[in-house]
Amino acid sequence: MDAAHAQGTIVTSASVVTHAAGQALGRLLGSGDVLLLTGDLGAGKTQLTKGIAAGLQVEGPITSPTFGIIRVHEGRATLYHIDLYRLERADELEDTGYFEALEAGGVAVVEWGDRFAEAIPPEYLAIRLEIVDEATRALAIQAHGARYTLLASSWLAACDALEGVEVRR
Numbered sequence: 553m554d555a556a557h558a559q560g561t562i563v564t565s566a567s568v569v570t571h572a573a574g575q576a577l578g579r580l581l582g583s584g585d586v587l588l589l590t591g592d593l594g595a596g597k598t599q600l601t602k603g604i605a606a607g608l609q610v611e612g613p614i615t616s617p618t619f620g621i622i623r624v625h626e627g628r629a630t631l632y633h634i635d636l637y638r639l640e641r642a643d644e645l646e647d648t649g650y651f652e653a654l655e656a657g658g659v660a661v662v663e664w665g666d667r668f669a670e671a672i673p674p675e676y677l678a679i680r681l682e683i684v685d686e687a688t689r690a691l692a693i694q695a696h697g698a699r700y701t702l703l704a705s706s707w708l709a710a711c712d713a714l715e716g717v718e719v720r721r
């Protein structure tokens with residue numbers, strides 16, 4: 553993997569497997585990390601986020617942020633769970649505290665992270681979830697920045713050990 557285009561795909565065979573993959577990722581995350589999740593309705597962005605939260609030792613339920621776009625959860629690091637689906641315009645990002653959340657020194661997980669070009673930070677891990685069939689999801693990951701290249705390769709390595717996951721590099 554070179555630094556600019558570190559890539560891989562994680563194929564999960566069930567919802568619980570996506571959760572397990574998310575948990576493996578959550579264990580690797582630390583202060584300042586930003587993940588942008590993309591993919592259709594029902595692709596598994598929230599399911600993956602629940603796993604990430606478990607890996608960050610967040611207690612309590614992770615639900616889609618319906619009122620407001622950001623939910624904050626305390627764990628080993630603070631999790632900022634953001635969903636841009638309901639945001640109508642990029643100029644609302646500032647008012648909602650989006651940029652503050654990304655820079656707060658916690659872990660930011662952004663569903664519909666590709667909705668606005670203005671919302672994309674210089675460095676981040678991109679995870680695009682695709683529905684393969686009813687129970688199968690393909691998570692295409694792309695690192696943007698050296699930190700995320702390392703993170704991506706550690707995550708892929710961790711997923712090699714998981715049941716129900718196929719890792720493609």
Ligand SMILES: Nc1ncnc2c1ncn2[C@@H]1O[C@H](COP(=O)(O)OP(=O)(O)OP(=O)(O)O)[C@@H](O)[C@H]1O
Pocket residue numbers: 564565566567568569570591592593594595596597598599600616663686687688689
């Ligand atoms: N392999 C899989 N990984 C993740 N979810 C799966 C998988 N197989 C089936 N599912 C189901 O797909 C749905 C994923 O829903 P989820 O809310 O996570 O999607 P989402 O991408 O967050 O959608 P939205 O854009 O509405 O927020 C769940 O009902 C889950 O049980």
Ligand SMILES: [Mg+2]
Pocket residue numbers: 597598599616663
């Ligand atoms: Mg969701």
